[in-house]
Amino acid sequence: MKKVFSRPKSLVDCQTHFCPGCTHGTAHRLVADAIDHFGVREKTIGVSGVGCAVFMYDYFAFDAIEAPHGRAPAVATGIKRVHPDKIVFTYQGDGDLASIGTSEIIHTANRGESITVIFINNTVYGMTGGQMAPTTLLGQKTTTTPYGRNFRNDGYPIRMAEMLATLEGVAYSTRVSMHNAKEVLKAKKAVRKAFEMQIADMGLTFVELLSACHTNWRVKPLEGQKRVEEEMIPYFTLGVFKERKEKDFL
Amino acid sequence: MAEKTLLKGNIALAQGAIAAGCRYYFGYPITPQNDIPEYLSAELPKIGGTFIQAESELASINMVMGASAAGARVMTSSSGPGISLMQEGMSYMAGSELPALVVNVMRVGPGLGGIAPTQGDYFQATRGGGHGDYFNIVLAPASVQEMFGLAIKAFDLSDKYRNPAMILCDAVLGQMKEPVILEERGAEAPPARPWALTGAKGRKPQFLKTLYLSDGEQEAHNLELKGKYDLLRKEDVLFEGKGLDDSEVVIVAFGTVSRIVKTAIQMAGDEGIRVGLIRPITLFPFPAEVVRRTAKKIRRVLVVEMNTGQMVEDVRLSIEDKVKLRFYGRPGGGIPTPEDVLREIKVTLDEKGF
Numbered sequence: 001m002k003k004v005f006s007r008p009k010s011l012v013d014c015q016t017h018f019c020p021g022c023t024h025g026t027a028h029r030l031v032a033d034a035i036d037h038f039g040v041r042e043k044t045i046g047v048s049g050v051g052c053a054v055f056m057y058d059y060f061a062f063d064a065i066e067a068p069h070g071r072a073p074a075v076a077t078g079i080k081r082v083h084p085d086k087i088v089f090t091y092q093g094d095g096d097l098a099s100i101g102t103s104e105i106i107h108t109a110n111r112g113e114s115i116t117v118i119f120i121n122n123t124v125y126g127m128t129g130g131q132m133a134p135t136t137l138l139g140q141k142t143t144t145t146p147y148g149r150n151f152r153n154d155g156y157p158i159r160m161a162e163m164l165a166t167l168e169g170v171a172y173s174t175r176v177s178m179h180n181a182k183e184v185l186k187a188k189k190a191v192r193k194a195f196e197m198q199i200a201d202m203g204l205t206f207v208e209l210l211s212a213c214h215t216n217w218r219v220k221p222l223e224g225q226k227r228v229e230e231e232m233i234p235y236f237t238l239g240v241f242k243e244r245k246e247k248d249f250l
Numbered sequence: 251m252a253e254k255t256l257l258k259g260n261i262a263l264a265q266g267a268i269a270a271g272c273r274y275y276f277g278y279p280i281t282p283q284n285d286i287p288e289y290l291s292a293e294l295p296k297i298g299g300t301f302i303q304a305e306s307e308l309a310s311i312n313m314v315m316g317a318s319a320a321g322a323r324v325m326t327s328s329s330g331p332g333i334s335l336m337q338e339g340m341s342y343m344a345g346s347e348l349p350a351l352v353v354n355v356m357r358v359g360p361g362l363g364g365i366a367p368t369q370g371d372y373f374q375a376t377r378g379g380g381h382g383d384y385f386n387i388v389l390a391p392a393s394v395q396e397m398f399g400l401a402i403k404a405f406d407l408s409d410k411y412r413n414p415a416m417i418l419c420d421a422v423l424g425q426m427k428e429p430v431i432l433e434e435r436g437a438e439a440p441p442a443r444p445w446a447l448t449g450a451k452g453r454k455p456q457f458l459k460t461l462y463l464s465d466g467e468q469e470a471h472n473l474e475l476k477g478k479y480d481l482l483r484k485e486d487v488l489f490e491g492k493g494l495d496d497s498e499v500v501i502v503a504f505g506t507v508s509r510i511v512k513t514a515i516q517m518a519g520d521e522g523i524r525v526g527l528i529r530p531i532t533l534f535p536f537p538a539e540v541v542r543r544t545a546k547k548i549r550r551v552l553v554v555e556m557n558t559g560q561m562v563e564d565v566r567l568s569i570e571d572k573v574k575l576r577f578y579g580r581p582g583g584g585i586p587t588p589e590d591v592l593r594e595i596k597v598t599l600d601e602k603g604f
Contacts (some may be wrong), residue, residue, distance in 0.1 A: 041450070045320070065459070066460060074308070075315050078314060104308070
């Protein structure tokens with residue numbers, strides 16, 4: 001019988017620590033799929049952020065390093081400058097990338113480092129127990145915004161894909177979602193494009209993946225997917241914010 | 251006979267790094283060490299290396315971490331406020347056992363301080379500095395020649411122990427010019443790094459991490475690190491010792507101030523007072539054994555530092571309580587004169603000095 005579906009070689013056959021129904025697993029699979037697709041598993045080096053994303057090295061079958069909180073793009077810069085021929089990517093959550101690591105992501109993007117950044121936006125700090133993230137929606141209750149996020153006190157949810165698209169060094173910036181099969185297929189294409197453009201050495205490629213964290217949202221998994229669609233997407237618009245066509249851009 | 255070149259300390263250090271095979275530099279400007287990045291930004295591209303002026307010292311040390319993980323000899327340099335920001339990365343590098351050279355051309359503090367020479371970062375350098383149970387390898391040059399030579403030594407020790415190494419110096423050593431013999435690097439090439447992340451081609455995937463959650467895993471890791479520090483203390487202590495057998499008092503001093511102490515020792519000699527010197531070259535590992543042995547014999551020890559008393563704690567820990575120990579220091583950019591030190595030598599010899 002013809003095999004039509006199997007585990008990517010880049011994904012280790014093991015049980016993850018992610019909560020049942022969490023879309024981190026989906027995001028991991030999309031990354032592994034892209035790396036298998038381009039046949040670059042043996043030359044890929046992953047850099048994990050701190051938070052739920054930290055255990056990347058247990059789940060991916062390629063070299064990886066754990067960066068300090070928020071610093072993954074700087075660590076990836078060091079790796080890529082030593083190995084320009086390798087495929088280097090970071091995998092970061094919203095606390096890691098959009099809060100403590102804003103300086104590193106912005107300047108790594110601005111230098112146009114040829115790396116791929118996989119950014120998981122689930123509007124909450126997952127591993128530390130559901131505190132407010134920079135992406136937390138207005139009115140959203142978290143363990144540190146018990147009355148709901150109020151812009152006068154907490155500021156506004158930050159839109160990273162749009163912000164990064166303004167930087168010359170960025171080759172590709174997109175936001176996709178994983179709340180249903182159709183969107184996952186679109187996300188798969190986006191992740192592939194991001195790695196494809198890195199292989200072509202076009203600059204930094206950035207994929208923001210809207211993700212549910214039903215554990216910390218205190219909802220059932222399916223309700224979580226519904227919230228992504230009904231509450232997150234109206235604020236975090238899906239789409240491609242930048243896509244460079246030529247390698248030399250200035 | 252090798253030819254002598256007149257060089258500024260910071261440049262000699264940068265040349266030492268290149269001689270050691272370092273081809274990657276990531277850093278952020280801060281006085282009084284800017285000659286190092288400026289020089290390397292011009293020289294590294296000529297020899298196939300990479301120089302990046304990072305957006306902050308946080309980014310610098312994490313780029314260093316990435317390049318080291320990728321298998322390269324790599325360095326950064328900074329001064330007090332920037333070194334404080336680098337402590338996060340240095341802790342992670344000690345934890346994930348990554349070698350690199352970090353240079354601290356000290357400036358005064360706390361806070362922004364000024365750019366005057368000081369030795370106020372001794373504690374930060376020798377106690378690890380960041381969070382967690384670890385040490386840096388710390389080397390303290392006292393001449394421009396040593397700025398060159400110890401840069402090479404620091405890389406070698408850092409690789410030997412898979413641990414960050416620090417050169418601790420100040421603006422006097424960084425900015426002054428002295429004749430230097432630029433010796434070619436010996437046969438000792440940078441060792442292979444089988445642990446480096448190079449892509450899992452023909453081998454199993456490798457990873458570098460500092461998070462250990464299983465029961466007992468972190469403790470085992472800490473004990474493994476301790477094993478390295480114990481070995482360092484056993485095998486790689488460096489110091490300069492003079493007059494350790496027949497002196498009336500022995501001075502312990504490192505770096506810039508040890509040069510002033512040497513002048514004071516000559517002046518004392520002219521007056522018939524015999525004074526010995528222990529100049530620690532490795533601050534971690536501290537030369538505790540020679541300090542202990544010498545103090546036991548000479549019974550009077552004077553510690554001179556350009557701070558309010560930091561290394562004196564390591565000296566105190568190394569000697570018996572009965573030994574007479576005196577400290578003389580000037581903080582905040584104050585530099586002792588040889589006359590000051592001579593006066594302190596005499597006080598140390600006087601019973602009323604204690």
